[in-house]
Amino acid sequence: MVSAEKPAAPVGARRGSPGEGLPPTTLVLPGDEPTAAALIAAAVEVMAVHGYHGTSVRDIAAAAGTSPAVLYHHFTSKHGLLATMLDRGMDVLIAATEEELDLAGEDPADRLRAVVRAHVRVHLESQRESLLGNSELRSLEPGARRLVVAKRDVQQRIFDRVVRDGVRRGVFGAEHPDDAARFVSAACTSTAAWYRPGGRLAPDEIVARYQEIALDTVRYRG
Amino acid sequence: MVSAEKPAAPVGARRGSPGEGLPPTTLVLPGDEPTAAALIAAAVEVMAVHGYHGTSVRDIAAAAGTSPAVLYHHFTSKHGLLATMLDRGMDVLIAATEEELDLAGEDPADRLRAVVRAHVRVHLESQRESLLGNSELRSLEPGARRLVVAKRDVQQRIFDRVVRDGVRRGVFGAEHPDDAARFVSAACTSTAAWYRPGGRLAPDEIVARYQEIALDTVRYRG
């Protein structure tokens, strides 16, 4: 049984290798059993297109190359699978942000560039997972939703802190730091909604432009 | 039969007044029959919470105070009802934006303030309708989706034009006008996701702050 909290023990590859041909996803952890991993990858694939309620357990099982009943051996329910995915998605986003912040120095502009880089990169590279996380929070039952919302608030507070810091040091001139922070993070999140691989701009170019624009948004006195 | 294109002939109020107690919605047009209007208002109400696939025809009918079969007298199908709502929602947004632009003068800053005011106001005052429009595009069949996406692109191009104009006149200093425009419009759209009536900021205050921040985002040289 895969949980959002503690990864299960690893198991070697099996027979017909479920989940063959599915694109990899950041929501699978190293310790996941292959079948559970295939179910998660399949769920990302089909739910990102049709949504949670628009996707049946049979759809997920078919995309994973298994039968519907298998899902209930690895997850408590269809809802449990969604909860696991959204919870892990937030973990990925927060971890990426904190990693980038650790690499950045003390300079507020560098720190804002870091959080923007992390946020945009995750939303571009884990596009389907991000779309899912943004649109299916409402499909979680209250308990699970509270958990994920709490993590989303953590992420927002990281943005807030970076902008407030820059303002306090006189490097940013934003009059309403928290609103500017939300302005920026919403714009970064939205990249997942319009980005198409192979489009006008490559991910790194999008990151660079959004870093510039974000600095303008907080009135960086460069 | 209510359509997205041409409003049906008006009809006087009827018996038990379907849709009683439902909050008004911008998606109902003056010419709509009361029962059709009640169904639209009810669909906004319940679909904004549970999504299109998470809402049944019986849910909508119950919220509207009628029976499931009535829906099929006023709309071709559950999908037809959704298509009507999303199409009208885009019309409301575009109309509000063009109205504000007509009131604004030639000054690029005033024009950006105008489109931000319209965009934010609509997303705050028609919050449920906006959330629905943002999250259920994927639930439309290809034909209907193309129509709504085309209108969304019209709205985005209005933003683009305002920012480009300001840059061309040397009033805005944005290096990538289209990206800055998308940055701003995404932030304005996102207000529907976090706004709660009676919260920290009143709608007019949010509008004012977002106008300021948007001008920073495009490097307004005030």
Next chain:
DNA sequence: CAGTGCTTTGAACGCTCGTTCAGAGCGGTT
């Protein structure tokens, strides 16, 4: 006051949904 046309009703249709479960398959230990 019979007739017309639109709206509503209530029941029913076939189908798909999420979920369960007894039993089969199988690798690893004793």
Next chain:
DNA sequence: AACCGCTCTGAACGAGCGTTCAAAGCACTG
């Protein structure tokens, strides 16, 4: 070889889904 524990199979369950339809209700017109 017998056993154990874990994973998977295939069929089935009741419930709810979107949709249809004949019949009833009702505000009009002539």
